[in-house]
Amino acid sequence: MVTKVQFGIFSVGDVTMDPMTGRTPTEHERIKAMVTIALKAEEVGLDVFATGEHHNPPFVPSSPTTMLGYIAARTERLILSTATTLITTNDPVKIAEDFAMLQHLAEGRVDVMMGRGNTGPVYPWFGQDIRQGIPLAVENYALLHRLWREDVVDWEGRFRTPLQGFTSTPRPLDGVPPFVWHGSIRSPEIAEQAAYYGDGFFANNIFWPKEHFQRLIALYRRRYAHYGHGTPEQAVVGLGGQVFMRRNSQDAVREFRPYFDVAPVYGHGPSLEEFMAETPLTVGSPQQVIERTLEFRDYFGDYQRQLFLMDHAGLPLKTVLEQLDLLGEEVVPVLRAEFAKGRPAGVPDAPTHASLLAARQEAEIAPVEA
Structure with missing residues (x-):
């Protein structure tokens, strides 16, 4: 069955004290819990598991491809992604190699979300300057895009040593690079970058009012059409x-x-009720979650992927797994059916390795037939 909208979860991998017990999990416990949550996501019928990338306490997912490779070996159909991969402080060559390797090991069940990150001290730890965040994101992704599509690359830029006759290995599975999402909370430059390449744009849609993300998504859609990739x-x-x-x-x-x-991310500020009124946070019954999520299409148009944050703020693993049962059994089936109703024929399905491969093969056949 083709899934027009992909539903899944993403984790930031925070290690946070449970305020009800006063206990903080160890790093080992949190890492193993993230794996358990990913396996549960597949069990309950979700499409995607995505992990963030962080290099500072209180977070543990410093090596997303290591974690996703381990999960790939224990799952059969779950799409594995990041949320996000730091395009600013990672070497594009290493990103190209790591995710191509993961693609092969996971039989194509891989995509990647690029982001700048929002933790300032990370930049100097990896030899970069946060004041160059946007230029780094633009230049590094321009190189990564070529490394996945050209067998031999000559390249020179501002932020790393030049490349001469370089071949990134392994090559992407079936010659098809992982699908790329560009994630952003606030930056129109990143929406522009996603549009320029015809990639996906992921609006994190958690901390700010809907009007902010409406502007970002509308900009992306307009510029996507401007660059000739299709209609908005x-x-x-x-x-x-x-x-x-x-x-x-x-x-x-x-x-x-x-x-x-x-x-840590939203405590000691607005009340829970205020936060729910001003942001997409929904705390309530499965039906309330269904109704709130269906409103997203009214705000942002038909879209391709919906990821929920569920394992944060010190919630115990048992509670998170109960949440996933409710999500998979009572919420997502209804959302799938409702999102399919009235969906225009021209709106693309969520991208997968199989669909990208088929599109490439079709494009190769078309000139021959013409």
Whole structure:
């Protein structure tokens, strides 16, 4: 069955104290929990698991391809992605090699989300200057894009040593690079970059009001069409989201409030009710999550990927797994059916390795037939 919208989860891999018990998991426990969560995602019928990349406490996923390779060996159909890969502080050559290798090991069940990162000290740790964040993202991705598409590359830029007659190995599986999403919370330059290459644009859609992301996505869609990749409606859009569910909405609010109130990312600020009113955070029943998520299409147009953040703020693993049961059994089946209703024929399906390979083969046959 072709999935027109991919549903999944993403993790930032934070190691956070559970405010209900006062206990903080070890790094080992958190890493193993992320793997368990990914396996559960496949079990309950989700399409995607994505991990962030961080190089500072209190986060553990410093080597996403290592984790995703391990998960690939233990899953059969789950698409493995990042959320995000730091295009600014990673060498594009290493990104090209690591993700091509992962592609082969996972039989193509791989894509990648590029991002600049929002932790300033990371830049000097990897020999870069945060003030060059946008130029680094632009130049490094320009090189990565070529490394995956050209067998031999000659290249010279501002931020790394030149390349002469360089071949990145292994080559992408079937000659088809991993699909690239460009992730952004606030930067129109990144929306422009995604549009220029005809790549996907992922609006994280968690901390800010919908109007902010409406502007970013609308810009991306316009520029996607400007560069000749298709109509604005054919642009490939992904969205983040945050949910916490119990069958009874009052139970969900009561249980999640202590975690929200002290969470490093949004605690000690607006109330839970204020945050839910101003951002896409949804705490309530499965039906409330369904209704809120369906509104995203009204705000942003038909889109291709929906990822939820569910394993954060110190929530215990048992609770996260219960959340995934609700998501897979009660929420996603309804969302699949509802998103399919009235979806225009010209809106593309979510990209997969198989669909990208088929498109390339079709493009190669077309000139011969003409």
